[in-house]
Amino acid sequence: MTRSILVGGEMLNWSDLHPVDARPAAAGPAAEALLTAALQPGDAVLVAGPHALDLITGIARRVTSVDVLVRSAPDAEEIAERLADTKGDVYCGSLDRFGSEKTYDVIVALDGLERLVGPDTAKLTWADALSTVRDRLAASGRLLFGATNAFGFERLIQPDITAALPRNEDWARDVADTAPAGLKPLQAALRDADIEIEQTYAVFPSLVEAQVGLTAVDGLAGVVAARAVAERNTGPVLMDSYRLVLDSAAAGLALDLAPAWYFVAGVTELPTAIPVGAVPEGPGVLLEEHLLAALKVDDQAAVRRIIPEYVAWLNGGGNGSPDNAILDGTSFRLFGEAQDLDVVGHLARFVRRSMESGSRQPWPAGGDVQELTARLASMAGITVTEELSAPAEVVRPLGSAEQLATVARLSEELAAASARAILFEGTVSGIRRSLPYRVGHAVLNPARVIRRRVRRVLRKVRR
Incomplete structure (x- = not known):
């Protein structure tokens, strides 16, 4: 009832x-x-x-x-x-x-x-x-x-x-x-x-x-x-x-x-x-945020200092990727559940998340996870071999706004590279037409010069 x-x-x-x-x-x-x-x-x-x-x-x-x-x-x-x-x-x-x-x-x-x-x-x-x-x-x-x-x-x-x-x-x-x-x-x-x-x-x-x-x-x-x-x-x-x-x-x-x-x-x-305990107690900043802040301003010195310290923490028994590891000065502590990954896997996770976020990075846009992971690992003296690297994958930013920003950055880099190529081609062409270049070319390659002149004479005779 x-x-x-x-x-x-x-x-x-x-x-x-x-x-x-x-x-x-x-x-x-x-x-x-x-x-x-x-x-x-x-x-x-x-x-x-x-x-x-x-x-x-x-x-x-x-x-x-x-x-x-x-x-x-x-x-x-x-x-x-x-x-x-x-x-x-x-x-x-x-x-x-x-x-x-x-x-x-x-x-x-x-x-x-x-x-x-x-x-x-x-x-x-x-x-x-x-x-x-x-x-x-x-x-x-x-x-x-x-x-x-x-x-x-x-x-x-x-x-x-x-x-x-x-x-x-x-x-x-x-x-x-x-x-x-x-x-x-x-x-x-x-x-x-x-x-x-x-x-x-x-x-x-x-x-x-x-x-x-x-x-x-x-x-x-x-x-x-x-x-x-x-x-x-x-x-x-x-x-x-x-x-x-x-x-x-x-x-x-x-x-x-x-x-x-x-x-x-x-x-x-x-x-x-x-619930109580949902937010970690004590000072510190998320390691991922600290690294991304350094990358945004191209502070390579900070990245090269922190990555070896982080890898040393992992090798000493720590088990947290940068997105769940708290950095307090020079010490680290886990924030959340441990990740079942090796050292290279933790670094690859950070690279993947940074690419998904569309955050500004000092390396060219469009890089792959394997290449960037190997670059970070080398800062800690680790050589990423084919056995250690993850399968090839294409990582895109999660948000539409970040995707558009990445496309704009790629377009800017492509335009800059194209402008440099055109400038280089024009410079080389001008050098080849200059008198010093032609004199030097004749002095350094006499046989080739003689052969060209002989060909011109023979063409005139045949006419």
């Missing part, structure tokens, strides 16, 4: 937990970590909107009671069955029909507000929905609230037009039903609703797969964010997603361009990154 209570506006033939052509429910390690940090055993909690079943059952294990509000009737039945031994109720319907006067110590709305109503709700502005949620919060209550960024990294890197086609859940709605676009307008809207935000997390890569939440996206935290975004965007992209996030972090823009955010009210002691 289930405990699902219909409140009106419910969607009978719809599921946010098991969608066919829609976004799944909010989930991810960052969401679990935030709930672990914010919830207390005596809490009465309202879970508003679609959240993964594992998140809901995890909340139920940590608190005294939990109510759930979802718009999908099948989801409500499934959640009620899962919470059969938990104190609380499952409500099915739209937020504007949710007439309960109960208040809660904690309201969890990590999916945001847009999916708290269905097509039967003619008009409910985002601000009104937020006010309704706030009214259910007890004095000194805590709010865990999520919002998607309407102008995040996805807008800059995703060229697939099919991603912009409306899904089944994207029925015509009033424009005011969506959250304000941008971090600052969202923060202002929360303040206008008398919600004092204690902590804001940038969520990567999305609310429905929240791998990591960061209060500051810089340094090694920027690398963590870049990895999360790049793993989600593995197909054709307008710009290299990994480099875009890192460049944005360096410019101080990654927090504003994050795919989504978590806003936390009423909780003061929270970690700066969730």
Whole structure:
């Protein structure tokens, strides 16, 4: 027997937990970590909107009671069955029909507000929905609230037009039903609703797969964010997603361009990154970034100094490619999982990634991985033989913008080489026509000169 209570506006033939052509429910390690940090055993909690079943059952294990509000009737039945031994109720319907006067110590709305109503709700502005949620919060209550960024990294890197086609859940709605676009307008809207935000997390890569939440996206935290975004965007992209996030972090823009955010009210002691340990502790810079920075300014001395030190670390038991090795002065430490590669393989991985990123390099464009790997290996006294080299491969930049930049660089190099060839040909031709050249040629090659003159005389005689 289930405990699902219909409140009106419910969607009978719809599921946010098991969608066919829609976004799944909010989930991810960052969401679990935030709930672990914010919830207390005596809490009465309202879970508003679609959240993964594992998140809901995890909340139920940590608190005294939990109510759930979802718009999908099948989801409500499934959640009620899962919470059969938990104190609380499952409500099915739209937020504007949710007439309960109960208040809660904690309201969890990590999916945001847009999916708290269905097509039967003619008009409910985002601000009104937020006010309704706030009214259910007890004095000194805590709010865990999520919002998607309407102008995040996805807008800059995703060229697939099919991603912009409306899904089944994207029925015509009033424009005011969506959250304000941008971090600052969202923060202002929360303040206008008398919600004092204690902590804001940038969520990567999305609310429905929240791998990591960061209060500051810089340094090694920027690398963590870049990895999360790049793993989600593995197909054709307008710009290299990994480099875009890192460049944005360096410019101080990654927090504003994050795919989504978590806003936390009423909780003061929270970690700066969730899950804890997602960002490596201690100083240092990613070795890959240090090498690329040196290559961009053609600092060959720095590269020739660092590569032998890095190879010595690998030979001494280190096992990390430049993209997961942290350089701190002259020492290295692993960042993430070890790579099952030999020394040359680690160097080849760096060369391949640098070519995929389209980063500026001091050697001619269009070089192959084998040639450039051998050049780096020679800096550490390693001769790359045919047995050690990887199979021949053509590596292109990942992003369309980087590909165009590479084409432009190749065209410039080709034009410069052609101009030098024309200049050289003209110089040689002028030298050959000069009197000193002809005199020298006659002195150094007398037999050839005599033979030519004899041929001229014979031709005249025959005529």
